[in-house]
Amino acid sequence: MTETRQRLMIDPEVIGGTAQAPRLIGSVCARCATVTFPRQRSCPRCTSEDVHPRELATRGELWSWTIQCFPPKAPPYLPGGVEEFEPYGVGYIELPGEVRVEARLTESDPERLRIGMPMELTLVPVPGAPDKLTFAFEPVPEAER
Ligand SMILES: [Zn+2]
Numbered sequence: 651m652t653e654t655r656q657r658l659m660i661d662p663e664v665i666g667g668t669a670q671a672p673r674l675i676g677s678v679c680a681r682c683a684t685v686t687f688p689r690q691r692s693c694p695r696c697t698s699e700d701v702h703p704r705e706l707a708t709r710g711e712l713w714s715w716t717i718q719c720f721p722p723k724a725p726p727y728l729p730g731g732v733e734e735f736e737p738y739g740v741g742y743i744e745l746p747g748e749v750r751v752e753a754r755l756t757e758s759d760p761e762r763l764r765i766g767m768p769m770e771l772t773l774v775p776v777p778g779a780p781d782k783l784t785f786a787f788e789p790v791p792e793a794e795r
């Protein structure tokens with residue numbers, strides 16, 4: 651736990667809360683209530699600039715997903731090169747009544763992912779920069795659904 655606290659979240663404009671209870675920071679339009687992630691200076695729906703930061707829900711449903719099986723070509727995925735690459739899941743999480751968030755998934759086994767399954771926000775080390783944390787979503791354990 652102490653080790654986690656000492657790590658740095660990758661961007662305080664994107665991830666709020668604490669290392670133990672992180673929150674994604676989106677924005678909400680005061681005029682039409684459209685929610686965005688990441689934060690935007692103006693509303694993509696009505697163009698109002700009366701938008702405010704909003705902590706998003708930490709649980710949602712897996713809307714769609716895939717497994718990234720090869721290193722992204724650009725920018726370079728890891729300082730150590732492709733030898734360090736491990737396949738990972740990536741998907742969209744539908745936060746109820748808010749927005750769909752594109753995120754890395756902690757699960758990379760296609761047999762353990764299905765559309766509509768409950769997912770929860772978590773933090774993971776940044777590939778190639780293990781002293782930094784970024785956000786990801788993990789399946790909610792069966793017992794907590
Ligand atoms: Zn708006």
